Amino acid sequence: EQERVQKKTFTNWINSYLLKRVPPLRIDDLINDLRDGTKLIALLEVLSGERLPVEKGRVLRRPHFLSNANTALQFLASKRIKLVNINPADLVDGRPPVVLGLIWTIILYFQIEENSRNLEYLGHGIGGSVSSLDSVGNQKHGDLKAEKWKQGARKTLLNWVTNALPKDSGVEVKDFGASWRDGVAFLALIDAIKANLVNLAELKKTSNRQRLETAFDVAESKLGIAKLLDAEDVDVPKPDEKSIMTYVAQFLHKYP
Structure with missing residues (x-):
């Protein structure tokens, strides 16, 4: 279930960037559509503003796929994003844990860390541009660094949310x-960014689903925040943390 929600969120996140490309691109299947490496490279180009060499054409075969995947991984390594125990073949073979792990690392770096550099005033930077992805296996050192990096990003984002929400909002994240399940935190965040877009008092009388749907619709139409989540995936006992972090990180851009 967690994997299903992550695939959906990450696909939406990738498309929100690929649509900015000229000409725009999109993916429908996270695992299969990234296998030849062309869209993965296109995503990295949009995120970084840099040009990367790419093998493309009508007849691409496995060696071309591997070359593209290698280009993408080398580019990430050049950004000091440490990718432990991941190789181009894992991406080309479409191994879900590896693909999801890679996209999560890209999100952490480009969406959360890049934005959190603006948050130095919180005094909780993520600490160095070194992330680590240990996709498979038991490399203890890699695991430890990956966990430290992830917790750093999580803490930074959580601190930002806590600071962004008005003290009198009564919303505790x-x-x-689970803090996001009833939709109130999303609505309070929208209200903190721009007043009078939502009527919190009225919406508190409605259901979780209605609040979530209203928040996602208003954030998209009024703040330009891509709708990455579906209400039914958040209104559950244990919503997917990575999906919610990915969505909430978009609000960083918009905060005054």
Whole structure:
């Protein structure tokens, strides 16, 4: 279930960037559509503003796929994003844990860390541009660094949310899971960014689903925040943390 929600969120996140490309691109299947590496490279180009060499054409075969995947991984390594125990073949073979892990690392770096550099005033930077992805296996050192990096990003984002929400809002966010289930935190965040877009008092009388749908619709139409989540995936006992972090990180851009 967690994997299903992550695939959906990450696909939406990738498309929100690929649509900015000229000409725009999109993916429908996260695992299969990234296998030849062309769209992965296109995504990295949009995110970084840099040009990367790419093998493209009508007849691409496995060696071309591997070359593209290698280009993408080398580019990430050049950004000091440490990719532990991941190789081009894993991407070309479409191994879901590896693909999801890679996209999460890209989100952490480009969406959360890049934005959190603007948050130095919180005094909780993520600490160095070194992330680590240990996709498979038991490389303890890699695991430890990956966990430290992830917790750093999580803490930075959580601190930002806590600071962004007005003290008198009565909204307490303790995590990127159950705290968001009823939709009130999303609405309060929208209200903190721009007043009078939502009527919190009225919406508190409605259901979780209605609040979530209203928040996602208003954030998209009024703040230009891509709708990455579906209400039914958040209104569950344990919402997917990575999906909620990915969505909430978009609000960083918009905060005055």
